[in-house]
């Protein structure tokens with residue numbers, strides 16, 4: 001077996017076993033684990049660069065799921081490898097995701113909207129610092145994976161128009177009825193307003209089975225004058241105190257990839273986007289280029305040593 005980069009007991013298989021056994025969520029964890037084992041895991045090349053060599057980081061996630069997190073030796077992207085299959089992800093999000101997260105079957109949409117509004121406020125503050133600030137009011141905003149629509153509700157007075165889509169039927173119903181937003185049940189928008197437009201992808205890309213394919217698909221919806229705003233949870237923020245400095249809390253069954261500023265920039269280039277702005281949060285503003293792919297390079301920061309650096313910030317090691 002490959003030597004694990006994070007060598008402490010808490011990052012291994014046995015700890016994961018004990019974690020899921022003693023968890024207050026043990027019943028749902030059992031059901032979800034059976035599901036991904038039934039579908040089978042997928043040995044595939046790196047989703048960013050196609051590389052086949054990885055370094056093993058960790059053998060369990062925050063819930064004790066026995067999935068390996070690995071870093072690609074070629075591009076430095078951290079990802080679940082072997083990966084869970086797309087069919088598994090579809091069933092997981094439909095039937096298990098909310099309950100695993102919240103331990104509840106019913107969803108408190110009012111609370112979700114409150115959190116989404118805070119995100120929306122933060123996104124607007126970020127956009128104010130970019131070159132899009134002056135033209136924000138002229139943009140039609142389209143959010144993919146908008147849930148109940150709190151982010152769009154925050155944007156609606158600041159932009160020309162807002163609309164959204166999500167596969168969560170209940171969330172869409174809530175946003176339409178309670179917030180009177182233009183929402184539809186769909187993965188991608190089925191109708192688009194005239195340009196210029198700002199597409200939003202908030203905490204979606206890390207969940208998608210093939211983020212490069214998703215980015216290319218979104219680009220087909222865009223005109224040269226449009227923007228794509230993306231946020232994903234940045235792995236380097238763990239060193240700054242997110243997830244209480246604990247990479248194991250950050251590693252999550254639902255996260256197919258764990259991006260840094262460097263790997264998000266590389267992914268954007270691979271999908272043919274120019275990066276206007278990107279930070280380690282990871283929050284980014286992109287524009288489609290006329291090229292199918294732009295040159296990219298590995299960031300010097302995306303290394304196994306960086307993973308060890310992040311882990312070294314954890315208290316009480």
Ligand SMILES: [Zn+2]
Pocket residue numbers: 046047048049050051072073074075076077
């Ligand atoms: Zn790679």
